[in-house]
Amino acid sequence: MRCPYCGSLDTQVKDSRPTEDNTAIRRRRVCPDCGGRFTTFERVQLRELMVVKRSGRRVPFDRDKLARSVEIALRKRPVETERVERMLSGLVRQLESLGDTEITSETIGEMVMEGLKQIDDVAYVRFASVYRNFREARDFESLLDELQLGERKAEALAKLKRADRTASESEPE
Known part of the structure; x- marks a missing residue:
């Protein structure tokens, strides 16, 4: 592994352990030439995915690029890194299990939005x-209306489930 500090090809692994969700191996490395320390991650890749952009251009799927865009959305938000990592790993597994080697950027964007909606509303917005290229305040208003409608539906569903449970518990056997 090339040292990111000095470019030396001779680095040594000092520690290896699985990540908490067991989807990768985390390796701490040290460069004997410059003494630099850095971390690498080794992940299983089931298939080579290609992203089909809106322009029709095809580019290799880049998990790190996806992670950076999610990190930007989550900047200064109180969300645990582990939770974000689980979301990203799950999303990549979903993409790999779709069966196609080519996936549209729209599909990825919608999946990321769904994942962020579960984690943090502000990051979702x-x-x-x-992603949706908002141009004016009305765009934000309609998205917030969608978000509130979804929350109201979830609350109503939860109330129905509680009512069903209460009714079934009070029924004589």
Whole structure:
């Protein structure tokens, strides 16, 4: 592994351990030439995925690029890194299990938005504003209306489930 500090090809692994969700191996490395320390991650890749951009151009799927865009949406938000990592790993597994080697950027964007909606509403709105290319305040208003409608539906569903449970518990046997 090439040292990111001095470019030396001779680095040594000092520690290896699985990540908490067991989807990768985390390796701490040290460069004997410059003494630099860095971390690498080794992940299983089931198939080579290609992203089909809106322009029709095809580019290799880049998990790190996806992670950076999610990190930007989550900047200064109180979300645990581990939770984000689980979301990203799950998303990549979903993409790999779709069966296609070519996936549209729209599919990826929608999946990321769905994942962010579960984690943090503000990050969801941030990501959506870039992904959907918002141009005016009305765009934000309609997205927030969608978000509130979804929350109201979830609350109503939870109330129905509680009512069903209460009714079934009070029924004589």
